[in-house]
Amino acid sequence: MAAENPIVRDFIIPIDRYPHLRETQTLSDAVQVLMSHTCGENEYLRYAGILVLNEKNQLVGGLNLQDILRALDKRFALPKGHEGKAGEYPNLAILWEDSFFHKCSEKKDIAISDFMVPTKKIVKGDDPLLKALSIMLHGNEVVLPVKEEGSIIGVIRLEEIFLALCGVCKL
Amino acid sequence: MSQSTTNVALADEATPFDWKRLIFMFTGIGLFLFVYYCPPWPDAIDPLGEHFVLSQQAKGALAVFLLAATWWVFEVVPIGVTSLTIGMLQALFMIRDPKVAFKDFMDPSVLFIFGSIVIGMVFTKTGLTKRIAYKMLSIVGERTSMIYLGCFVMTAALTHIMAHTAVAATMFPLLMAIHALYSDEDKPSKFGKGLFIGMAYVAGAGSIITLLGAARGAVALGFYKDIMNVDISFFQLTMYMFPVGWLMVFILWGFFMLFFKPERAIIPGLKAKAQRMYVELGAWSTKEILTASIVVVTILVIALKNFVPALGSLDKTGILLCSTIAFFLLNILTIDDLEEIPWNIILLFAGAMSIGFCLWETGAAKWMAVNWLVLFQNSPPIVFVLGMAFFVMMMTNFIMNVAAIAISLPVALVIAPYLGVGGEVILFSALVVSGMPFLLLVGAAPNAIAYNSKQFTTGEFFLWGVPASIILMAVTWFAVTVIWPLMGMQIYVPVAG
Secondary structure (H helix, E strand, C coil), rough: CCCCCCCCHCCCCCCHHHEEEECEEHHHHHHHHHCCCCEEEEEEEEEEEEEEEECEHHHHHHHHEHHHHCCCCCCHHCCCCCCCCCCCHHHHHHHHHHHHHHHHHHHHCCHHHHCEEEEECCCCCCCCCCHHHHHHHHHCCCCCEECCEEEEEEEEEHHHHHHHHHCCCCC | CCCCCCCCCCCCCCCCCCCCHHHHHHHHHHHHHHHHCCCCCCEEEECCEEEEEHHHHHHHHHHHHHHHHHHHHHHHCCCCHHHHHHHHHHCCCCCCCCCHHHHHHHHHHHHHHHHHHHHCCCCCCHHHHHHHHHHHHHHCCEEHHHHHHHHHHHHHHHCCCHHHHHHHHHHHHHHHHHHHHCCCCCCCCCCHCCCCCCCCHHHHHHHHCCCCHHHHHHHHHHHHHHHHHCCHHHHHHHHHHHHHHHHHHHHHHHHHHHCCCCCCEECCCCCHHHHHHHHHHHCCCHHHHHHHHHHHEEEEEEEHHCHHHHCCCCCHHHHHHHHHHHHCCCCCHHHHHHHCCCCHHHHHHHHHHHHHHHHHCCCCHHHHHHHHHHHCCCCHHHHHHHHHHHHHHHHHHHHCHHHHHHHHHHHHHHHHHHHCCCCHHHHHHHHHHHHHCCHHHCCHHHHHHHCCCCCCCHHHHHHHHHHHHHHHHHHHHHHHHHHHHCCCCCCECCCCC
């Protein structure tokens, strides 16, 4: 029966428990907030993402570990908009690893707004869980903000959906 | 640190209204409507007294041309969409039969360009470009002057077999890595400026040499065949362009060694690291070998058409598309790669063909050419050739070079016989300069790619582009007066009439 099917609201992490920062804060603040949420004796990171708010307390974007690491060096990014296929050059890291480690600490003061990813996809609290999963699988997302009555109430993560489906599907 | 949050709303999406875009959009539309609905314009009269009537269709072609030029220059819509507008206007305003207007969108030249883009794609996908780049680095060593030369030669050489934009995109990360080894500073260095501006310049210089380096060559030959009834082969184009292109590459190396002399003479450790990178690539993969073989055979067959009578009847586009099909047959490319074809670019070339043919077939090109003639009536032919080259060079800085060719070549080819100038010299001199927009970033994609390095400002690019463009004009003059005549090109013909 439809009423018994899982919905997003039942699996969210409330907004006050999920890492979030102002867009004026820095890369260093982003790292600190992630490191303040750890678990286990080896202090594994509990979260791999951060929500970004503006001064009006409105959600403007998000960050994940890749976004933060990519901000450390522009050489991680390739020029876009050329005719043809973008190549991958992991071996080139051999040439620039020295300068990377020499300079990466200098990036800690850059503002989050410079490298955050604007929020594009949102789900509602009463949306079916499978709708959130579909959005994630098609868009290669792992976290989605959840909206209810005009406010962001939290986030839904792929991990929670995974655990929920493992239970429901008896995997 | 986390903020305390009780009520988080969703930010309103505020996209500022783009007034500039709206202004140029309506400028283009306004120009089209004004010219199209204008009362008939006076005839053009050539020096022999012959009248050239500007028919309603020809006036329509001029109207489409003005709209397209405006939209291309100011990028009101994606450049490919401007091309679609060219076809749509011809069809709906009865400027040309829709069957003819839209057929140009899949002209053999456009499919040739498609095939050359696929070659660039397959080189990148298989890692062949990486292999070539790392090998080059391990050979040139650690002297910065040689690194300049090695990077320039490799960039120019790669443009013989793949589109110069794809070459620039391939070279960019490599040059960034080299510069990281050269300088720990984030601020620009002389070496960085020379490396990136130089890469952009020589990508253009190399791209004029074969038909695979850029679309403009295939487009120009398409016009030439249609207007002059002469089919210039892949080999002929390469034969005339090779000395000019490579002369430009080496002159540019001297230019950068003079004005951007690296602060340091060597980059210690580069050679060893490059060798390590090459070793890490491992042995040649089957796909790399297959790709290299297919490309070599394809280029050989196209070039040998000139010498082997049995191959003479084979169409070059057909031969090139054999390579495209072979890549898919051998699973080197997949459907996902096909989806990555940049249709914006393909459509740009298609639209350029359509507007060029439209200007020619409706008689608009002749009418414009005869009116232009008045300016050159008493000039020596060389002034016309260089004047034309200068015009194309300036225009190619503002719009995509294939569009510059589409706009100017049909008109120039009509003027040439009146002044006793051979068609070939117009074609090749226009192709030389259209490949090298040295002043503005918008002139060519390699310029914009190089700019991503943040090693130079747009002002610096323009500033150094001035002497580089003067050098380009001097080399063009040298080609017209010395190189090409020595190679047997007919520069001057008996005056028409």
